Amino acid sequence: MVRGLYVLLAAVCAVAVSAVYAAQPILGEAGRDLGIAPDAYGWLVSVGQFGYLVGLVFLVPLGDLLDRRRLITVHLIVVAVGLGAVATAPEAPMAFAGLATAGLFAVAVQTTVAYAAAVAQPQERGRRLGFVTSGIVVGILGSRLLAGALTELWGWRSVYLVLAALAVVLAIASRILLPVDVRSSAGRYQDLLRDGLRSFADPVFLSRGVIAFFLFASFGTLWSGIALPLSAAPWRLSETQVGLFGLAALAGALAAGRAGRWADAGRGNAVTGIALAALMVSWVLLGQLRWTLLLPVLGVIVLDFAVQAVHVSNQHILTELRPGRISTAIGGYMVFYSLGSAVGAAATTGIYSAVGWAGSAVLGIAFAGAALLTWAIGVPVVRALRPGD
Structure with missing residues (x-):
């Protein structure tokens, strides 16, 4: 794979993991707007992390069974749907459902890492893994800066709208640009x-x-x-x-x-x-x-x-x-x-x-x-x- 495609994989990791961590710096604003009690603000992060944990157990293994390129595409689309539900939620239940859905399918991160490892040459696998997983750190830490800036400009809901749009763009790019993940047996x-x-x-x-x-x-x-x-x-x-x-x-x-x-x-x-x-x-x-x-x-x-x-x-x-x-x-x-x-x-x-x-x-x-x-x-x-x- 050319370097540009590894950049795409790193970007997928960054956006997908942001779906789980973006709520951390904006808990107060989102919680007040959704009518959540202050002592329950933490659930805006916890439900996404719980969904992520479930996805690690039940969704990530599918990468050893199905075309990982297709899985990345589908997972990103569902992440976008979940984030869109959060951005438009009139009340807390819909926001929680959207966050849980986005967290569940944010395991596109691990499918992407597995894809990068599978298609890399053995002698360069570590280097490729290092580059792609750097996108995870960029997503975890960069989402804090992005969320704070967007919230100050357009409100906390804009954070999820922007991330949903990015997820859709990356889903389309992954479907078009990534080679098919062919395997002989699964x-x-x-x-x-x-x-x-x-x-x-x-x-x-x-x-x-x-x-x-x-x-x-x-x-x-x-x-x-x-x-x-x-x-x-x-x-x-x-x-x-x-x-x-x-x-x-x-x-x-x-x-x-x-x-x-x-x-x-x-x-x-x-x-x-x-x-x-x-x-x-x-x-x-x-x-x-x-x-x-x-x-x-x-x-x-x-x-x-x-x-x-x-x-x-x-x-x-x-x-x-x-x-x-x-x-x-x-x-x-x-x-x-x-x-x-x-x-x-x-x-x-x-x-x-x-x-x-x-x-x-x-x-x-x-x-x-x-x-x-x-x-x-x-x-x-x-x-x-x-x-x-």
């Missing part, structure tokens, strides 16, 4: 689901999944909690200023595209260990937030570099070990990601309320340390299966 859907369940007993898969759980719990601890100390004394930053921290995160995450090249060279497992150690260091820097902003900005860059590097290396290892079940492997792996993100997000707000940002920093470094310990325990198994790593 099997039955129920067999794929059973195979996915059996994956959880595989030592390498389980090790990479547990690493992903702690990795994204640490990620969720940062991005669901950092606005709290930044908007409080002594900084008292506005929502727009807080959103600028996402630019630092993008710099770190995009720089981690190099991790794909290291994985292609057989150094993915070593990169994982180094990046997890860097993740722990990033929390030391982030813990200094009470007296400086410079070190936390550096911490954000290091953290997102580490998260993306580990994420790319993990997926590279799993797609190499299960070339005939790429979608099933990625879907199962991302269940750990989803659960970890939810745990980190839930835990950081409670800890911050109890003991402040120092507690959140300790939580983040504890998650990172648990991921590093899991990696160290799994090193002999990975080396036995992949002696070149």
